[in-house]
Amino acid sequence: MRVLSSLITIEKSGKGAVYLQIANQLVALVRAGTLQPGHKLLSTRELAANLKVHRRTVVQAYDELLAQGWLESHTGRGTFVTKHLPTMQPASGGTRSTVLPKSQKEAGFTFEKLSHLNRPVLKPVNRLHLDDGFPDPRLAPRAELARAYRSQLLQGNAYSRLGYGETKGSAWLRQELSSHLNETRGLTTTTDNILITRGVIMGVHLVSTLLIKPGDHVAVDSPGWFSATMNFVHAGATVTEIPVDEYGMDVSALERLCEQKPVRMVYVTSHHHYPTTVALRADRRIALLQLAAKYKFAVFEDDYDYDFHYLSKPLLPLAGADSHQMVLYCGSFTKTISPAFRVGYLVGPEDVITELALLRRIIDRQGDQMLENAIAELLQTGVIQRHLRKSMRVYKQRRDHFCDLLKSQLGDSVNFEVPDGGMAVWTRFDTTINLTHLASRALREDLYFSGATSEIEMRNNAIRLGFASSDLNELEESVAIIKKLL
Incomplete structure (x- = not known):
């Protein structure tokens, strides 16, 4: 044991407590077969002297392993590796590397890597960014939200406010949302028609899990x-x-x-189509709802940035004209406030919402009740509504300025339609321009935009260039960089 104690190394400047370092390395020696069941350990005084640590530290390490069942202590005889452990074959060699834990990079068991999940996560950190169409968090009502969140955290009955809540989400937020959606989108909801989610993507996942079986057809x-x-x-x-x-x-x-196959669900971004931003025309909206009623498929309406429409009043959602209860309507505050605030909503028939709430419970018991109630307060007091009116004016100005820059500075290199709404311009580049290469070079200039990564983007040589998250000067600087690189 005196020889084996030399295999234990202590990093006193490390993050881990010293007694845990000792305990973990003793366990590693047992697992490697270097210390066999029944092996007697040094006394706490002797091991402490060998390791040059305080005896109390070794006592803590032994106590931890006694509690876990790795060691057993016999009064008057000493401390031993527990006898009931299976016998381990010692690792060959005997060097220190044979008893250290293996790398945490690869699992010891097999699992399938799913190719459909292989897509990079967008997280722009550059000073300049023409992103996928994100809001500008500098415009968000952060002070009001902070005050509302603090109020929810500190006031009222702590047991009820800080405890478990409804799986459908904050009742207050659902009530305020019901009123807000009915007034602004022509819906006829009650609180029982609304499920609070962590964003649109959670709504899509829940609905997919509930409605879709292997082999079902989704359009x-x-x-x-x-x-x-x-x-x-x-x-x-x-x-x-x-x-x-x-x-x-x-x-x-x-x-x-539909005439050829039994369609189970249709997913559509009807208001500002993603990625092109075009709106679904009125006659097609009517036809889509008629097809849903005729062929009995569900419609998932993703209305990710309804609030930002610059020409006139936005088109009302399909859900507002749905007389057969075929539409599930989903939106979020991601574009309203900021992507960091993961609060969305799913609207549908009460029986479906109730079942989705049961399903949500097994993956996420509930959302952030404090945040949900804080947003409810901002809806009730009109803060979010005022923020939306202000943001609409700012984003329209940025859209107009950005589109003027694209026309005047990039000329024949790009082609686009000025979007009626949303936060990005679907921009088609000349076919001689390699967008992936251009995006890579732009990163070296501290400008982020997505290169053509999907098949659709590569086929059209087109990408979304977001304008909302940049002010006028940043937009000018960004376009100037692209012009220089081209």
């Missing part, structure tokens, strides 16, 4: 949002892409699909 708009498609593929669906033109999803193509 999506093309080009479309890859994260939604990932969920449908993950649920085992057969995904069919329905083309999108300047008037939104081609509903005639969808009808032909």
